[in-house]
Amino acid sequence: MKLILLGAPGAGKGTQAEILCKELDIPTISTGNILRAAVKNGTPTGLKAKAFMDAGQLVPDEVIIGIITERLAESDCEKGYILDGVPRTIAQAEALEKAGVAFDSVVSIEISDETIMERMSGRRVCPDCGASYHVVAVPPVKEGVCDKCGAALIQRKDDAPETVKSRLQVYHKETEPLKAFYAQRGLLKSVENQPTVEETSKAILYALGR
Numbered sequence: 168m169k170l171i172l173l174g175a176p177g178a179g180k181g182t183q184a185e186i187l188c189k190e191l192d193i194p195t196i197s198t199g200n201i202l203r204a205a206v207k208n209g210t211p212t213g214l215k216a217k218a219f220m221d222a223g224q225l226v227p228d229e230v231i232i233g234i235i236t237e238r239l240a241e242s243d244c245e246k247g248y249i250l251d252g253v254p255r256t257i258a259q260a261e262a263l264e265k266a267g268v269a270f271d272s273v274v275s276i277e278i279s280d281e282t283i284m285e286r287m288s289g290r291r292v293c294p295d296c297g298a299s300y301h302v303v304a305v306p307p308v309k310e311g312v313c314d315k316c317g318a319a320l321i322q323r324k325d326d327a328p329e330t331v332k333s334r335l336q337v338y339h340k341e342t343e344p345l346k347a348f349y350a351q352r353g354l355l356k357s358v359e360n361q362p363t364v365e366e367t368s369k370a371i372l373y374a375l376g377r
Contacts, residue, residue, distance in 0.1 A: 168193060168247040168375070169269060171254070173345060174276035176325075176334045177283040177290065178360065179367060181299045183276065184251040186368045190377070194243050198252035200297040201234050202226060223325060223333050225255060225341065232262045239268060247271075255342045260349075273349040274371055278360040280335050287331045291320040304364060 168191055172180040184195040202220065205213030212234065216226045231253055239248060250270075254260040289302040293313035300307050300320060307314050324330065349355040356374040361367040 169271050170247070170249045170375075171270055171273040171349070172249060172251050172276070173273060173342070173349075175278060175280070175283055175338045175342075176331065177287040178276040178278045179286075179364065180251045180276060182305060182364055183368060183371060184249050186364075187249055187371065190368075190372060191247070191249075193247040193249060195249045195251055196235065196238050196244070196253075197297070198231060198235065198250075201238060203297060205234070220325075223330050225337065228256070228259050228262055231255075231259060232266060235263070236266050236268065254345060257344055257348055260345055270349075270354060272356055272375055273345075273354045274374060275346050275355060275357045276360055276367070276371075277357055282360065283335065284328065284331060287326045288328065290322065290326050292323055293318050294321050 170187070172184055172187075174180050181197060181199070184197065187193075188195045202213070202216050206217045206220070207213070212230055215230055219226045235250070235253055238244070254263055286301065286304070289304070291300045291302065291307075291311075292298070293300075293316060295318040296313065296316045298313050298315050299305070300313075307320065311320050312318070313320055325334065346355055346357070358367070358370045358374050361370055
């Protein structure tokens, strides 16, 4: 199964992608994680991307599409994959189509801006392995410490309130039109955000016919 997860920043795409990855036995391809790894390793692509990310802007399409198509060619993607964080624009969606990247379903997690503002303030991430937590909804076993690798958790700069507002504006302008783009292709499945992570997962799996 080849999936795209859509939703505003903080909608829970990363958390749901992890759960779906286990349920469907396919890898999650998170552009955020791939980009952060490139930035951390100081690769040419990473350095290019860093300037845009630090300014709260979208990384240029050619950088994103190049990273994604390389990743999807790896052997663990043969049975399918979940794309989280890409495409973010109609141009990216069209570029993926041109590159021959096809999808079975596009799941859009629907959530209000107010809920996102509350949620993002509690989000913590692991700078080493990229695992994502929330101080209320998905807390680590030990406060402030990653369950997976033991590193100290941080609040990302792009989770600060002013940056979140700016990212939501970008989402509504640039990414939300993708819902209509994929609806026209008969691929869109809209799922309302549920009170718990588990209930949202069930709703997504139900929409996928699982």
